[in-house]
Amino acid sequence: MIMKIEDDFDIQKTANCGQCFRAKEVQDGFYRFTTDRHVLYIKPLGDSNFDISCDSDEWFKVWFNYFDLETNYREIRTKIASVNDYFSEAAEFGKGIRILRQDPFETLISFIISQRRSIPSIAAAVNRLSESFGDEVDTEFETVNCFPTLKQFKGVSLLDLSSFGLGYRAEYIHDAVDKIYQGIVDFDNLHAYSDDSMIEELKKIRGVGDKVANCVALFAFHRISRVPIDVWISRVIEEDFHGRNLFLKVIEYAGIAQQYVFYYKKFATQ
């Protein structure tokens, strides 16, 4: 069906800006997104129209929220752009990016894997895990593997995990699954935590530090004032902001500003 979406919404940028690892361009301009057991094929048709593969019921139950369509990004982008020239250019370059509300467990495991690796290499590892341990869902075009659930990960030994080219991260994933399963990390209730206590709770997991914890807070729980500081954002603060953390100037939506800036620094200025 056709859906009209008037606000900033660029499928390609949203899929490729580094916040998610399983979104993919499939064919004929369609992008495939998956979350939980849902699969969506979506294609921009121009003039704010999008061809989507699901019905209106699923769209409003699942995807409207996933793409954060109730938030007015145009308004936020304009405010971010008004800070200085750098933010203005980054916001223009990243215009259309939306901060997804991804599945928390998938986000956690994906960003544990992400440390010291490139995006394609992260995506490959996440896909291998999905193909080996995740459920299969049939769509009208293909069979898609879901990201494995906590239960499915629980059934995988550390030894088996180690055979996935995850290196030292295999142990971190094993620890994450273990601590969530045992309730040492209160994962199911994280949505009720304040930003700071959420980060603290996540950091109980081995291999989860400030950066990964902030990615989970931002990309799964939509805590949009959180700014994950990776090497690219550090470089911006050093090289372009002269050591000042200018994200503080737009703290209410600093996470969105961060994503524009990350995308700009990594893909436009290299």
Add this chain to the structure above:
DNA sequence: GGCCAGGCTGAAG
């Protein structure tokens, strides 16, 4: 072959 990548840990200053 050598070096480095979208971090974290643990040890030492």
Add this chain to the structure above:
DNA sequence: CTTCAGCCTGGC
């Protein structure tokens, strides 16, 4: 509190 080597593996 801050710094820094070492870590698995794949890609160049």
